[in-house]
Amino acid sequence: MSIAGDAVRRESCGSCGATLDGGRRIGSRDYVTGTAFEVVICPSCGLGWTTPVPADLDPYYPRTYRRYNPWVARVLSLLYRWRVGRWCRGFARAGSALELGCGDGVMLDALRSRGWQVCGTERTEAMAATARERYGIRMYVDPDGPQPDHDRFDLIVLFQVLEHLADPVAALSRAQSLLADGGRIVVGVPNLASWQAAFGQGGWFHLDVPRHLVHFTPSSLAAAAARAGLRVEAVGYISPEHDPFGWVQTILNRFAGNANRLTLLLMGAERWRISDGLTLLGVAVVGPVAVVLAAASWACGRGAVMEATLVRG
Numbered sequence: 253m254s255i256a257g258d259a260v261r262r263e264s265c266g267s268c269g270a271t272l273d274g275g276r277r278i279g280s281r282d283y284v285t286g287t288a289f290e291v292v293i294c295p296s297c298g299l300g301w302t303t304p305v306p307a308d309l310d311p312y313y314p315r316t317y318r319r320y321n322p323w324v325a326r327v328l329s330l331l332y333r334w335r336v337g338r339w340c341r342g343f344a345r346a347g348s349a350l351e352l353g354c355g356d357g358v359m360l361d362a363l364r365s366r367g368w369q370v371c372g373t374e375r376t377e378a379m380a381a382t383a384r385e386r387y388g389i390r391m392y393v394d395p396d397g398p399q400p401d402h403d404r405f406d407l408i409v410l411f412q413v414l415e416h417l418a419d420p421v422a423a424l425s426r427a428q429s430l431l432a433d434g435g436r437i438v439v440g441v442p443n444l445a446s447w448q449a450a451f452g453q454g455g456w457f458h459l460d461v462p463r464h465l466v467h468f469t470p471s472s473l474a475a476a477a478a479r480a481g482l483r484v485e486a487v488g489y490i491s492p493e494h495d496p497f498g499w500v501q502t503i504l505n506r507f508a509g510n511a512n513r514l515t516l517l518l519m520g521a522e523r524w525r526i527s528d529g530l531t532l533l534g535v536a537v538v539g540p541v542a543v544v545l546a547a548a549s550w551a552c553g554r555g556a557v558m559e560a561t562l563v564r565g
């Protein structure tokens with residue numbers, strides 16, 4: 253059913269097909285536009301679906317989305333390279349890697365520096381050009397790209413990508429078809445079963461509606477992967493680049509009505525005001541608590557972001 257001519261209400265689960273009627277609902281407001289959305293949880297498989305789904309998501313992506321100021325970008329780059337090093341430990345030797353939705357290509361650059369042959373995809377030519385120009389990486393623009401009849405990869409990465417896609421099972425199936433024998437798919441997504449999600453509810457930083465169209469728990473991700481012919485080999489929750497910050501922003505949202513203002517300031521989407529001194533004070537107070545909560549949630553398997561390793565099932 254069309255809403256206001258440009259958004260579609262989700263009636264059924266895009267993974268298992270069950271009707272979403274009667275599923276638990278989490279109300280949330282987009283912090284960029286102020287538009288109200290809901291996440292409805294599939295009563296059958298547990299996947300969460302953002303509804304309604306805007307016909308055009310471009311107005312919901314600020315120009316500065318995921319573009320951080322230089323010092324934040326530098327810290328993120330170091331943490332991403334640390335993460336890539338962990339992936340490489342699972343392989344006896346460097347092979348071929350594909351990252352679907354690779355952003356500026358920093359992870360592929362890190363893999364290449366470890367001897368891997370790499371290529372990536374992005375959804376527009378302009379985005380593909382960023383990785384191509386910054387790191388000289390071979391890039392494709394969706395839906396064109398590597399084909400299963402002549403391209404196979406030892407490692408396929410979907411990092412903070414799957415939750416943005418309207419049909420995550422199709423994306424996993426595509427990745428499965430491109431996987432070399434013995435290869436692995438690494439999927440990084442927010443964890444709707446995390447302590448942070450339970451605390452934050454509609455104000456959870458990583459809910460990020462409507463940019464996040466689908467919301468995973470460990471078990472609902474496993475069910476979606478199974479539909480794509482994949483099984484979960486391992487799940488990890490250590491995420492220093494996402495989890496402590498997520499706690500800070502989520503606590504500020506819940507207790508101080510911050511509405512992700514800290515994030516908008518760090519992205520350069522809003523100008524600093526005198527009153528933002530209170531936000532900085534909040535960061536100073538909440539920051540140490542956030543680090544402790546994040547570390548405890550990792551130890552208990554309830555971290556805000558999970559990284560699953562998938563293999564052919």
Ligand SMILES: [Zn+2]
Pocket residue numbers: 265266267268269270294295296297298299
């Ligand atoms: Zn379902």
